[in-house]
Amino acid sequence: MIDGRLARRFPLAAFARRNLSRARARTILAMAGITIGVVAIASLGMFGAAFEASFFQSVDDATRTVMVAPGEDADFATLDRDRLDRIRRYADAPVYPRYSTSATVEGMKQSTGARVIAIDDPGQFVDARSGRVPDTWRSGALVGDGLATDLGVGVGDSVRVDGEPHRVVAVLEPDNPRSGLFNTDDAVLLPRERVADGTATRAYVRADTPEEAFSTAARLREALNGRDQRYEVWDAESAIRQIRDQLGLINTFLIGIGGVSLLVASVSILNVMLMSTIERREEIGVLRAVGYRRRDILRLMLGEAALLGLVGSLAGVTLSVLLGMAINAELLADPLAFTGEALLYLGLGFLFGTGASFLSGLYPAWKAANARPVEALRS
Amino acid sequence: MAVISAVDAVKTYESGSKTVRALAGVDIAVDPGEFVAIVGPSGSGKSTLLNLLGLLDEPTAGRVVVDGSPASELSTRERTDLRRRTVGFVFQSFFLVPTLTARENVAVPGLVRGDRADLLDRTADLLDRVGLGDRGDHYPNELSGGQKQRVAIARSLVNDPEIVLADEPTGNLDHDTGAQVLDVFDDVAADGVPILAVTHDEQVTEYADRTVRLVDGRIESP
Numbered sequence: 001m002i003d004g005r006l007a008r009r010f011p012l013a014a015f016a017r018r019n020l021s022r023a024r025a026r027t028i029l030a031m032a033g034i035t036i037g038v039v040a041i042a043s044l045g046m047f048g049a050a051f052e053a054s055f056f057q058s059v060d061d062a063t064r065t066v067m068v069a070p071g072e073d074a075d076f077a078t079l080d081r082d083r084l085d086r087i088r089r090y091a092d093a094p095v096y097p098r099y100s101t102s103a104t105v106e107g108m109k110q111s112t113g114a115r116v117i118a119i120d121d122p123g124q125f126v127d128a129r130s131g132r133v134p135d136t137w138r139s140g141a142l143v144g145d146g147l148a149t150d151l152g153v154g155v156g157d158s159v160r161v162d163g164e165p166h167r168v169v170a171v172l173e174p175d176n177p178r179s180g181l182f183n184t185d186d187a188v189l190l191p192r193e194r195v196a197d198g199t200a201t202r203a204y205v206r207a208d209t210p211e212e213a214f215s216t217a218a219r220l221r222e223a224l225n226g227r228d229q230r231y232e233v234w235d236a237e238s239a240i241r242q243i244r245d246q247l248g249l250i251n252t253f254l255i256g257i258g259g260v261s262l263l264v265a266s267v268s269i270l271n272v273m274l275m276s277t278i279e280r281r282e283e284i285g286v287l288r289a290v291g292y293r294r295r296d297i298l299r300l301m302l303g304e305a306a307l308l309g310l311v312g313s314l315a316g317v318t319l320s321v322l323l324g325m326a327i328n329a330e331l332l333a334d335p336l337a338f339t340g341e342a343l344l345y346l347g348l349g350f351l352f353g354t355g356a357s358f359l360s361g362l363y364p365a366w367k368a369a370n371a372r373p374v375e376a377l378r379s
Numbered sequence: 380m381a382v383i384s385a386v387d388a389v390k391t392y393e394s395g396s397k398t399v400r401a402l403a404g405v406d407i408a409v410d411p412g413e414f415v416a417i418v419g420p421s422g423s424g425k426s427t428l429l430n431l432l433g434l435l436d437e438p439t440a441g442r443v444v445v446d447g448s449p450a451s452e453l454s455t456r457e458r459t460d461l462r463r464r465t466v467g468f469v470f471q472s473f474f475l476v477p478t479l480t481a482r483e484n485v486a487v488p489g490l491v492r493g494d495r496a497d498l499l500d501r502t503a504d505l506l507d508r509v510g511l512g513d514r515g516d517h518y519p520n521e522l523s524g525g526q527k528q529r530v531a532i533a534r535s536l537v538n539d540p541e542i543v544l545a546d547e548p549t550g551n552l553d554h555d556t557g558a559q560v561l562d563v564f565d566d567v568a569a570d571g572v573p574i575l576a577v578t579h580d581e582q583v584t585e586y587a588d589r590t591v592r593l594v595d596g597r598i599e600s601p
Contacts, residue, residue, distance in 0.1 A: 011490040018478045286474040289435060290488035291463020291538065293456055374435045377470065377546075378426075 012296065016303035023276070030265075030272040031312035037262030038316025038353040039323065044258045045345025046324040046338075048251035053339050054331040055243070056210075061124070062180050063236040066091070066205040066217040073228035078199040087231075090223040091205040091216055096120055098182065099198030105188055106160040107151025114147055115187040116161060118195040124206055126189065127178045131155035131170030141166035142189035145174040150186075161188060210240065255345075259352070265312075266356035273305050273364035284368050285376025297369040305361020306354065313353030320346055380447065382541045382573055383432055383465070384408035387441035390427050390596075401427040403596035404441065409542060414568040415575045416584045419593035425577040426546060428593065432575065433544045434462040446541065463488065467535030467572075471547035473527040475519040475534075481526075482506065482515035485533045498537075505533035509563050525556030532563055536572070543567060545576040549583060561586040 007014035020027045056063065068087055070076055076083070079097060088095050099118040104111055119125060122142060123135045129145060141159055143151070148171045153159055157168050166188075176184045181204065192198075205220070207213035217235035224231040277284070284297060292300075324342060325335035338346075390402040401424045409415055409432075419425050430436040431443050434450055443450045445465055453461065475484045485502040489495065506512050509529040519527055528548060535543050545564070549557035557580065564574045565586055576583050584590045592599040 008495055011495065015479075015487075015490060018483075019476075022478045282472070282474050283476055286468070286470070287487070288459070289433065289462065289466075289468045290534070291459055292488075292491055293459050296491045374430050377435070377474075 012300050013303050013307075016300055016307055019276075019280075019300075019304055020307060026272055026275075027308065030269050030308050031315065033265030033268045034262070034309055034312030034353045034357055035316040035319065037258065037265040037356070038313050038349040039319050040261040040349075041255060041258035041352055042317065042320035042346045042349030043323040043327070044254035045251065045348065046320065046342040047327050048247065048254055049339045049341035049345065050324070050327045050331045050337075052244070052247045052251075052341075053337070055247070056240075057332065058177075059180070059236075060210075061178055061206075063210040063240055064207045064213045065181060065236070066207070066213050066220065067181065067232075067234040068203045068205065068220060068224070069201060069232045069234075071225070071229035071232040074230045078201055079203055080200070084200065084203060086224065087203055087205070087220065090220050093205050093207040093212065093216060094121075096124065096204045096206065097200040098202040098204065099192060099195055099200045101195060101198045103162040103188075105147065105151065106163075107148075107153040108157060109152035110150070111160075112147075112150055116195055116198065117182070117184070117187050117189050118192045118198050119189065120192060122189055125178060125181060125204070126176055126184055127173045128170035129173045131168070133170050133172075137169075137191045138193060139167070139191065140169035142170045142172055142184075143168050144172050144184040144187045144189075146185040147188060159188065161190065164194070166190065166194070210236065258349070262352055262356050265353075266360040269305060269308055269357050270360040270364065272308070273301065273361050274367070276304070277301065277364045277368040280368075281371065281376045284371060285373040288371075288373035289377065294369040298365045301365030301368050302358065302361045305365065306358050308361075309354040309357020312357065313350045316353055317346060317350050320349060381408035381410055381444075382446065384444045385428065385431055385438070385441065386444060388428070388431055388438040388443065389440040390424070390431065390436070391439045400596055402431070402438070405593070405596070405598055407432075407591060407598065409573045409575050411541075411573055412568055412571045413573050413588045414564060414586060415573070416587035416590045417575065417577045417593055418579065418584060418590060423593045424596040425593055427596075429544055429546055429575070429577045432542075433466050433468060434458050460492075463492065463538055465541040467538070467540035467543040469528070469531050469535050469543060469545040469548050471550040473519070473524075473531045473551075475527055475530060477519050480516050480518055481511060481522065481530045484519070484530055485537055487537075488534060489537050501537055502533070505536055506530070508536075508566070509533045510559075523556065524552050525559050528552060528556075528560045529563055532560070532567070536567065540572065542573050542575060545574060545578075547578055547580070548576055549578065549580045554582065557582055 084097055096119055101116050102113060103116045105114040121135055123133045126133055133142060143153060153168055155168055155171060158165050159168060172184045174185055205216055207216050213235055214237045217233050221233045287297060324338060328337045329335040385405055385407050388402055388405045392399045392401060405428060417425050431438050445461060482502050485505055486498050489498045506515050509532055511526060511529055514526060548560060552560060568574050
């Protein structure tokens with residue numbers, strides 16, 4: 001205790017550490033309480049953060065897309081070349097008009113009426129269940145899942161759309177999980193050049209981030225619409241805000257549960273420290289007799305409480321990181337994908353753990369420091 | 380000149396509705412190098428006197444003088460600091476810290492203030508002086524009662540006190556180990572640090588230079 005350099009610099013801390021070794025089981029249990037509290041706060045918080053991240057990862061394409069369509073005050077039903085040019089002028093991101101029409105589609109088994117959608121760069125909007133979605137295309141067809149079943153066609157087969165033959169290059173995922181912007185199940189997607197009479201009723205602006213999409217949407221609303229709502233401009237901002245609010249609420253609730261467990265832990269620290277003060281009455285009296293100031297006793301006892309909290313919290317943080325890695329691996333497919341928010345909760349858990357122990361130590365330490373040595377030493 | 384003295388010291392306690400007079404005007408002075416034993420029946424005020432001289436308590440009337448200056452009118456902290464510099468304590472039940480080795484126990488009073496650089500050397504010297512140079516790394520539960528009390532004496536000396544106050548120092552020891560402890564006290568006194576021991580034990584008075592008898596809170600004239 002007086003040999004080490006650190007111990008000589010902080011003798012009371014070394015003394016406090018030695019005191020904790022006297023009731024080892026009690027010390028470990030008190031630390032375990034703090035550890036559980038920290039893990040509860042940190043891992044529940046990190047779970048919430050990872051869940052949010054995974055959610056936005058899955059809807060990423062939709063959230064950074066702005067949709068423009070004729071509005072309720074529009075005197076037009078389609079976005080013709082001039083209107084698309086107007087949209088392109090104000091959007092500082094690629095604009096993809098979506099043309100649609102209906103046609104008779106003929107497959108191996110039968111023919112049926114279906115929706116025909118033409119869009120450039122379909123890889124931005126749909127995923128293939130089988131086959132491959134090309135980025136730019138001049139030929140081939142992408143067939144929706146339901147339609148492919150109805151027609152009995154697969155990749156490599158051919159379909160006739162209004163009599164024109166097209167090779168199926170991909171069958172699409174059901175429910176269009178990629179963007180959710182339009183339903184493809186009963187539709188066939190063709191290159192723009194191959195759809196003669198399609199009209200554009202929607203245009204999508206694809207920004208790099210949701211925030212850019214929101215500002216693009218705001219700019220388009222401003223530029224395209226006067227007093228009338230000639231264009232309907234939709235973005236995911238309000239939807240996202242709503243979801244964020246709800247996720248935040250859930251997270252607050254989870255953190256609250258963690259907080260309660262930390263409260264329980266700090267009560268146990270309070271208990272342990274109080275017992276320790278009572279058991280060591282004479283010993284503390286001796287320290288006062290040999291010239292320890294009341295403040296020295298206070299520091300010694302607070303040091304013990306803080307050490308309990310520090311070690312407990314460090315263990316809690318370590319466990320939480322491991323738990324967080326498991327959560328990340330599960331939800332985000334990368335164990336190290338800690339979001340800033342997750343790290344914040346980690347820090348918060350540590351801070352709360354050490355802080356709660358310190359606070360719990362205050363009363364016992366104050367009590368020990370103010371015990372009169374004469375009373376304590378009366379045999 | 381006396382190292383420490385009590386002048387007409389009175390101490391009363393409120394015990395329920397009654398006022399208990401523990402000390403009824405005591406005059407005592409301890410000179411450098413002397414070994415004083417204070418004896419008396421239970422309740423005669425021995426421990427109260429020790430607490431007053433040890434600056435652990437204040438007299439209701441009268442005063443305690445340390446190194447020529449009165450100890451009254453000191454704040455709690457000033458009294459604590461004066462106590463650290465001038466008084467060493469030895470107790471009947473030793474009161475060693477169980478989680479610290481003998482060496483560390485001796486060092487305890489030196490940890491908070493003062494020169495920590497040579498603390499290690501001082502502890503080693505003191506353990507040698509009480510004949511426990513080879514027991515420094517033992518924990519209290521590995522030491523006999525007499526050894527524990529000698530560690531406690533070494534602890535009382537680590538801050539170079541002006542006086543060592545002992546409360547029944549042989550109370551928990553058999554005759555032989557008591558004699559060893561009293562030999563150490565004799566050595567300490569011979570080096571100039573006075574010892575004042577409060578005791579029931581006749582053996583202590585045999586070693587003491589002077590015995591003061593306390594009855595009902597007064598010193599009985601010899």
